[in-house]
Amino acid sequence: MFEKTTKSSRVILLGQDNNALVYLVAINLLMFVMLTFIKIIYYLSEIPIEFFYKQVFDWFTLPANAETFLTKPWVIFTYMFTHPTIWGVISSLLWLWAFGYILQDLTGNNKLIPIYLYGGFVGGLVFMLTVNLFPVLANHLNTIEPLTGAGAAVMAVAVATTTLAPDYRIFPLINGGIPLWVLLVIFVAIDFASMAGASAGIAASHLSGGAMGFFYIRQIRRGNDWGAWMNRFIDWLNNLFSPDKKQAARDTKDSLFSASLGDKKKKNSDITQQKIDAILDKINQQGYQFLSDEEKSFLKRASKEDLL
Numbered sequence: 372m373f374e375k376t377t378k379s380s381r382v383i384l385l386g387q388d389n390n391a392l393v394y395l396v397a398i399n400l401l402m403f404v405m406l407t408f409i410k411i412i413y414y415l416s417e418i419p420i421e422f423f424y425k426q427v428f429d430w431f432t433l434p435a436n437a438e439t440f441l442t443k444p445w446v447i448f449t450y451m452f453t454h455p456t457i458w459g460v461i462s463s464l465l466w467l468w469a470f471g472y473i474l475q476d477l478t479g480n481n482k483l484i485p486i487y488l489y490g491g492f493v494g495g496l497v498f499m500l501t502v503n504l505f506p507v508l509a510n511h512l513n514t515i516e517p518l519t520g521a522g523a524a525v526m527a528v529a530v531a532t533t534t535l536a537p538d539y540r541i542f543p544l545i546n547g548g549i550p551l552w553v554l555l556v557i558f559v560a561i562d563f564a565s566m567a568g569a570s571a572g573i574a575a576s577h578l579s580g581g582a583m584g585f586f587y588i589r590q591i592r593r594g595n596d597w598g599a600w601m602n603r604f605i606d607w608l609n610n611l612f613s614p615d616k617k618q619a620a621r622d623t624k625d626s627l628f629s630a631s632l633g634d635k636k637k638k639n640s641d642i643t644q645q646k647i648d649a650i651l652d653k654i655n656q657q658g659y660q661f662l663s664d665e666e667k668s669f670l671k672r673a674s675k676e677d678l679l
Contacts, residue, residue, distance in 0.1 A: 485598025490527020
């Protein structure tokens, strides 16, 4: 039953509703394309490129100077979607897809965005604290480049995924598969090698982002979902701007329930459509592995009865 569920979720991954991974990739790409387009306009207008960075780009990046940050506090969120180079955005999105795909496969669609945002937020705060509190860095604030890119956020996703399932196997044709923790080690090594010569603040940002991902999963296992409020807010926005979508979901669920009542005499009496819906919702929100043995057994019997 587990293999069937996993295969099905992978088939519909790109097209399913509320796909957090696709949303994050799309936002990063749109931000990069928008800023690049503006940069091209500056170039074609023969405006010095330095003005682009001062007048546009710096309004999305996280500055090292705390006083500058206070004049544009929103950058604590926008910086994690802002990449200065094409190679930077490609690298970030490839690693995000590698770990984010597995995370959604294991937990459903409701954990990726909170982990990404929490990791980026904590990474940004630690960057600011590091460069402002340590004298060796604070004395050179004007020379420290602002923080950009999804490094801390992706590190949070990578560590969270590995903490959740360190023995998850990728590339199964290679000696039975490579454990996920090996992929994490490679990612961390490449990430820190690419920061050679950069400020210590960036390294601290990425490390703290990874720590955020670790503690997020630890809290999930204790029954505390730090992202629950965020998902409720996202659902509220979806319902606010797409009321017909909410009604359609209700109509679909009602029609499935009505169909199940019509075949009730032919089905096992202890299998109800309501319970199936509840279990499927739990898989979508938390992942198959969070089902109890009773729920897994129930779902298996429902599958044999062709109720799924």
